[in-house]
Structures are given as structure tokens and as C-alpha cells.
Amino acid sequence: MPLPPDDPELKEVERIVRPPRIPWDDEEPDPEATTYTAAVHGPDPVPSWVITEDAARQHELGILKTGKEADVYVVRRTLGERVNLLAAKRYRDFEDRTFRNDARYRRRRTGDARIDRAVDQGTRVGMGFRAMLWVNTEFETLGRLWAAGASVPYPVQQLDHEVMLEYIGDEWSAAPRLVAAPLGKAEIRDLYEQAVALLQTMVRCGVVHGDLSPYNLLVWQGRLVMIDLPQAVDPLAHADGLALLQRDVDNVCAWFERKGVETRRGDLLADLLSLLF
Ligand SMILES: Nc1ncnc2c1ncn2[C@@H]1O[C@H](COP(=O)(O)OP(=O)(O)O)[C@@H](O)[C@H]1O
Ligand SMILES: [Mg+2]
Numbered sequence: 001m002p003l004p005p006d007d008p009e010l011k012e013v014e015r016i017v018r019p020p021r022i023p024w025d026d027e028e029p030d031p032e033a034t035t036y037t038a039a040v041h042g043p044d045p046v047p048s049w050v051i052t053e054d055a056a057r058q059h060e061l062g063i064l065k066t067g068k069e070a071d072v073y074v075v076r077r078t079l080g081e082r083v084n085l086l087a088a089k090r091y092r093d094f095e096d097r098t099f100r101n102d103a104r105y106r107r108r109r110t111g112d113a114r115i116d117r118a119v120d121q122g123t124r125v126g127m128g129f130r131a132m133l134w135v136n137t138e139f140e141t142l143g144r145l146w147a148a149g150a151s152v153p154y155p156v157q158q159l160d161h162e163v164m165l166e167y168i169g170d171e172w173s174a175a176p177r178l179v180a181a182p183l184g185k186a187e188i189r190d191l192y193e194q195a196v197a198l199l200q201t202m203v204r205c206g207v208v209h210g211d212l213s214p215y216n217l218l219v220w221q222g223r224l225v226m227i228d229l230p231q232a233v234d235p236l237a238h239a240d241g242l243a244l245l246q247r248d249v250d251n252v253c254a255w256f257e258r259k260g261v262e263t264r265r266g267d268l269l270a271d272l273l274s275l276l277f
Contacts (some may be wrong), residue, residue, distance in 0.1 A: 036077075040139065040158040043147040050156055051079045060088075063123045065175055067135075068092075069230075074167060074174070085167040088158060095124050105144050130254045134230035139163045140234040141197070141207055150201040151194065165227075168220045175220035178255070185260065187222065192256045194224040194270060199249065212248035214255045235276060245272065 004012040036052040046052060061074040071093045118126030120134075135158065142155040142165070153166040168175040176182075178191070194216070202209065208218070210231040218225045235241035246269060253265035 037159045042155040042157070043143045047154055050154070051077050051082055051084045055079060064274075075164070082227045084156075085169070085171070087153065087165045087167040089138075089163045089165065091131060091161040093202055108203055120129070135163060137232055138228075138230040138257050141229045145202065145207060145226075145229075148201055148205050150205070151198055151223060152226060152229075153225065165258070168218050168225050168227075169201065175218035175225065178214035178217040178219055178224070181219040183219070183259075188256065188259045190260055191219065191224045192261045192263065195252050195256070198224065198226055199252075199272055200275060203235065203245070203272045206234050206236070207246045208233050208238070208241050209246045209248050213251040217252075242273075245269075 016087060022230040036050075036054070036056065038052065042050075056077050056192045057077045058075060058077045061076055064074055064087065070089050072217055073088040073090065075086045075088045077086060091094055115126070115129050118128070137157040139155050142152050142163075145152045148156050149261045154168065158164070183191070207229075209226065209229060210233055211228060212226070216226060216228040218227060231242050235245050237245070249269050249272065252261040253268065256263050257265075
């Protein structure tokens with residue numbers, strides 16, 4: 001499959017697409033792995049496919065992607081014949097790394113003046129809070145969107161700096177990102193319609209992704225699935241919400257336009273805004 005030249009992370013995508021198959025039988029459960037954590041879990045009712053029993057065994061199949069903020073692992077949880085594949089997104093040590101340092105995102109407030117000040121000042125404690133804010137935002141936003149029927153992975157659980165999500169893909173291959181998915185013309189057109197529907201649901205939920213691009217959209221069996229939401233903001237409550245919405249729309253439309261889809265992005269943005277007011 002020829003891959004487009006504009007993806008700086010293509011090597012990783014290739015690695016993602018064919019992870020090694022690990023035999024199921026001779027594997028030991030990973031004693032370190034956290035199985036289901038009921039404390040912070042996704043929207044109720046928890047889908048019946050999620051294995052929540054304490055007796056579950058869990059095993060890490062490997063790393064999907066390393067990033068500057070988080071690493072994503074594929075985890076297999078089993079209970080008897082039942083199997084869950086999960087994507088565990090583990091945020092890095094918070095003190096000594098730079099978040100997406102777009103000052104725009106930092107205007108999000110915790111509601112506690114002392115914490116907000118620490119965040120602004122970038123103290124060690126402040127950085128920790130800022131990081132937790134991002135992890136919580138990703139988990140909470142995914143839950144809200146999922147409950148509204150948006151095409152996002154079900155957020156299974158959150159434990160400290162790790163969010164565990166429904167994994168999009170199968171034992172053989174993770175879902176490719178939109179930039180790297182092999183697609184025909186009709187499929188691209190259909191995916192565009194799905195992207196529009198996704199944006200509409202998001203706006204109705206009061207969510208702007210804030211970093212939406214073909215790198216944060218996966219394609220699996222004809223379905224477009226959005227991921228990577230730690231920087232999500234409210235379009236109206238956040239000072240730059242509308243500007244970020246416009247940027248998201250531009251990023252997505254520009255890609256589809258390059259693929260020959262007529263997007264009329266001005267109209268799309270106007271439609272989305274009309275859902276807000
Ligand atoms: N639920 C998931 N199912 C399958 N693959 C995933 C899932 N979540 C993340 N990935 C893979 O991991 C990569 C990084 O995840 P992402 O949430 O975009 O984090 P970041 O871009 O901040 O590193 C994605 O591009 C995708 O390839
Ligand atoms: Mg991403």
C-alpha cells in the first residue's frame with residue numbers, strides 16, 4: 001500500500017499496522033496491570049462487552065505509539081472465552097515535560113484560584129494539576145461524546161495518569177489514521193459526511209476538539225472514529241473556543257478538499273455555529 005508522503009510519523013504507522021501476533025495460550029497475566037477500575041469508569045450503562053470482573057486476566061500486547069505527552073499500549077483483557085482489546089493511553093511524568101504549549105489551552109480554569117495561579121506559574125505542583133486537568137478532560141469528554149452517540153472509543157476507565165479506551169482495530173492491525181488509510185473515492189466522500197455528523201454532535205455537546213486533524217481520526221471498517229481529546233474546550237465558555245472550532249473545521253476540510261471532496265467549509269462552519277446559538 002503506498003502511503004502519502006506528508007506524514008512525518010509514517011514509520012510508526014507501518015509498525016502499528018502489523019503488530020506481531022502473540023500466541024494466546026502460553027502467556028502469563030501481567031501482575032502489574034490494573035484490570036477494571038470501577039472508581040472512574042465510562043458512561044453507564046457500561047456496555048456489555050466490557051469485562052469488569054476482578055477475575056479478569058490482563059496482558060500487554062505491545063506499544064502502539066509513543067508521543068511527546070503520552071504512550072499508547074494495546075492491552076488484552078480476558079475472562080474465560082471473553083476478550084477485550086483496549087488502548088491504554090499513559091500520560092508521561094508531568095513535571096518535566098512540555099504539554100501542547102499553546103497558551104490558548106492554558107486559559108482553562110480549575111475553579112480554585114490557588115491552583116489556577118500555580119498552573120499559570122508553572123510550578124511543579126501547578127504542572128501536575130495542569131496534567132491532571134488534561135487527562136480528566138480527555139476521559140470526561142470522551143464519555144460525554146460517546147453517550148451522545150458520537151463516533152469515539154468507549155472510555156472504559158481512568159486510573160491516575162492512564163485512560164483505557166476501547167481499542168479500534170483487531171489483533172492484526174490497529175485502525176490506521178485517516179492520513180494513512182487506503183481509501184477509494186466513494187469511501188472518502190462517505191467519511192467526509194461522517195466527519196460533518198461528528199462535528200455536529202460535538203457542537204451540540206458543547207465540545208471543540210481543539211486539535212482535530214486527519215491524524216486524530218481513525219478509519220476502521222468504513223467508520224470514522226475520533227480520538228485524542230485532552231485539549232478539548234467548550235466553544236462558548238472558552239475565550240478561543242470559536243477560533244479553535246474554526247481551525248478544526250479548516251484542518252479537516254482542507255484534507256478532504258485535497259482528496260477532491262467539495263466541502264463548502266464556510267457553510268459548514270455557519271451550520272455548526274447555528275447549532276450553538
Ligand atoms: N482507541 C484507540 N484505538 C486504536 N488506536 C489508538 C487508540 N487511541 C490511540 N490510538 C493510536 O495511538 C496514537 C496516539 O494516540 P493519540 O490519542 O492521538 O495521542 P497523541 O497524538 O497525543 O500521542 C493514535 O494516532 C492512534 O494511532
Ligand atoms: Mg494524536
